[in-house]
Amino acid sequence: MEVQVRRGDTFYYYSQLFYLPLQLIIDSNSDMAGNSLQIGQTVSIPGFYIGNYTIRQGDTFWGIARRRNLSVDALLLLNQSLNPSALQVGAEISIPLRITQPVVMGQQAYSFGILDRDIKSLKNAFPFIKVSQIGESVLGKPLYEILIGNGEKKVHINASFHANEWITTPILMRFMNDYLLSLTNRGAIRGVVMEPLYSSVTLSLVPMVNPDGVDLVIEGPPPALREELIEFNKGNTNFSGWKANINGVDLNNQYPAKWELEKERKEEKNPAPRDFPGYKPLSEPEAIAMAELARSGDLDRVLALHTQGEEFYWGFEGMEPPESEMLAEEFERVSGYRSVRYIDSFAGYKDWFIQEFQRPGFTVELGMGINPLPLSQFDRIYESVLGIFLVSIYR
Structure with missing residues (x-):
């Protein structure tokens, strides 16, 4: 919501109002x-939108404000051209309405187009978030990072490294939306007050690492690439099992953390729907962008969301710090997911992050079943992983 500055208005006054x-x-x-506002300037008020109200017989600004639990001055601020002593029946006035319901509707086939639209909607509703492009996909789709907060501790969560694990994106977007609502409404999530x-x-969020792959799974192949992608897909026109990016490279096998060992034991030696680590590490623009984010972002801990298995992995070659074990115990307690320190799999983003920075990194496998997981699991998955999200930023 935007308002026009009047004489004497300040940011502090708006926060009270x-x-x-x-x-x-x-x-x-x-x-x-600073806090020195000029008359007529436009100021954004987060967590509100402007609604309309039609004046009825006997209405006054005071009565309208009282019925809606508003300050009279909030109405005056939004209706500066009106004379509050001479309201006309049938005239419309603007009223500030607090956003209390989610902006994002996560339970749908969540393509890049929906993500792009939802990020713009969240930025409009909560303009204190910072949205930037950290790179782009093979087909030129932007890879977005959303930053929330000003703290020294930097927690990063990403989703949809794997195309057919796209349900991780709306799960992460749901958490972001709930977090933003709790900030503007001064509320709590599971008893944890978010404002401090x-x-x-x-909080650093990259909600869709692999937008080309996600769109391939949800919408099918782009016409210009159809024949090539069907060939990569072993002649199959059903792309629901596709994990890789649009080049047929598994983005979570792209990192120089025992990459050569992973390459040798993979059956796939050429572009494929899954498990091809590329001809060299960090060959794909999406993987490069995520590596650069970690190098430049000074991330204190990283969570990479995948499906499925209801477990999480947190070790790599003994390089993980003691803090990782403490967090793993908490994650297991609040989610019911199984804590696994080491697995016989390498070259993932979590592996490389631990190797490079000796800071906590986690791969979290949401839900249970066959990918892509059905949307019928959405609420159960969210309730399970919500505790992990909270611990990751609170501890």
Whole structure:
């Protein structure tokens, strides 16, 4: 919601008027210098939108505000051209409405187009989030990173490294939406108040690492690549089992963490729907972008969301720090997922992150069944993994 500055208005006053944390208003207007506002400037108020109300007989601003639990001055701010003493029956006024329901509808086939639309909607509703492009896919789709918060501790979560594991993207988007609502409504998630975390943690989210692959699974092949992709897919026109990127490379086998060993024992030696690690590590633009994010982002811990198995992996060659074991115990306790320290699989993003930075990294396998998991599991998966999300940013 946008408002026009009046004489004497300040960010602090707006925070009191709309019962919002001051820092969220400051960060929603980061292009404005300090707290010195100029009359007529446009200020973004996060967590609100503007609705319309039609004046009825006997209405006053005071009565309308009281019925809607608003300050009279909030109505005056949004209706500066009106004379509150001379309201006309049938005229429309603007009223501020708090956003209390999710902006994102996660339980759907979640293509890149839906992700792109939802990120724009969240940025409009919660302008304190920072959205940037960290790279692009083989077909030129942007790889988005969303940053929330100002804290020194930086927690990164990503989703949809694997195309047919796309349900991880709406799960992550649901968490982001719930987190943003809890901030603007000064609420809690499972008893944890989120507002203090905003100043102590920076949350980094990449909700779709492999947009080309996700769209291939959900929408089918682009016409120009249809024949080539069918060939990669062993002649099969059903792409529901596709894990790789559009080049037929498994993005979670692309990292220089015992990559040569993984390459030797993989049956796939050429582009394929799954398990081909590429002809060299970090050959794919999506994998490169994620590596650069880790190198430049000073990430304290990383969670990579996959499906399926209801377990998580957290070790690599003994390089993981003691903190990882503590977090693993908490993750297991709050989710019911099985904690697994080592598995006989290498060259993944989690493996490389631990190797490079000796910081906690986790691969979390959501849900149970055959990929792609059905949307009927969405709520159960979310409730299980929500505790892991909370522990990752709270501990």
